[in-house]
Amino acid sequence: MPSCFCPQITQVSENAQSIYPQLAFPSWFFPPHPQQSVTEVPIPTSRKLQIRAATSDDLTSIAQIIAESFHSQTGFWGWAFPLLRLGIYEDLRNRLASISPHHVCLVAVDTSMASTDKILGTVELGVRFSDSWANAHKCFPYLSNLAVNPQYRRHGVASSLLTSCEQVCQEWGFKDLYLHVLENNHQARQLYFKLGYRRVHKIESHWNTFFLNPSRQIFLHKHLNRT
Numbered sequence: 001m002p003s004c005f006c007p008q009i010t011q012v013s014e015n016a017q018s019i020y021p022q023l024a025f026p027s028w029f030f031p032p033h034p035q036q037s038v039t040e041v042p043i044p045t046s047r048k049l050q051i052r053a054a055t056s057d058d059l060t061s062i063a064q065i066i067a068e069s070f071h072s073q074t075g076f077w078g079w080a081f082p083l084l085r086l087g088i089y090e091d092l093r094n095r096l097a098s099i100s101p102h103h104v105c106l107v108a109v110d111t112s113m114a115s116t117d118k119i120l121g122t123v124e125l126g127v128r129f130s131d132s133w134a135n136a137h138k139c140f141p142y143l144s145n146l147a148v149n150p151q152y153r154r155h156g157v158a159s160s161l162l163t164s165c166e167q168v169c170q171e172w173g174f175k176d177l178y179l180h181v182l183e184n185n186h187q188a189r190q191l192y193f194k195l196g197y198r199r200v201h202k203i204e205s206h207w208n209t210f211f212l213n214p215s216r217q218i219f220l221h222k223h224l225n226r227t
Helices: 056-070 078-097 157-172 186-194 206-210
Strands: 049-053 103-110 118-128 140-148 176-182 198-203 217-223
Touching (some): 056 078, 056 118, 056 140, 078 103, 103 157, 118 157, 140 157, 157 176
Antiparallel strands (some): 049 103, 118 140
């Protein structure tokens, strides 16, 4: 029986890999704004990055980071940004309030003296059941809502969050991890492939296609090597 997650704090190396994350949060009616390119930027030596389980006090910051990662605050859809952020907040609040042994929202925080546990990024990990995506009639861990504060992207935050999710999966007793990524998000695909994720197959996102965002979703899988 998979064990429950213990919200241990993980210290992150200061020379983490350069990354740019892609959120798995669906953009039903509102198309996401264009993402920026990836360039390598070293993490400042004064920053102390740690990963921990999110609490209710983190909800406002998490909702802001997720909303900023995929939705523009300007342009035609800018008016909807507060509504999207509120919806993200309420959805996450309900998930955190539910009692589930196999769900966790992780946050990356800066615990340096200059900041007061500033949240730099977030990701969710849960378990899904009997899903045709995994071609198996059993439960499997699924990663979603990976997002990083725009000011701290390309500093290794997302790769650190992914590594922590893999550790949690192993603590739960699983050997595989799954996620979706948009086909046209080349930066995120590059990150996932670099970290060992491989394509399973594509699925059409009918909502995105109907609302002028025809990019397909790619289902990725990684087999976790126990350390």
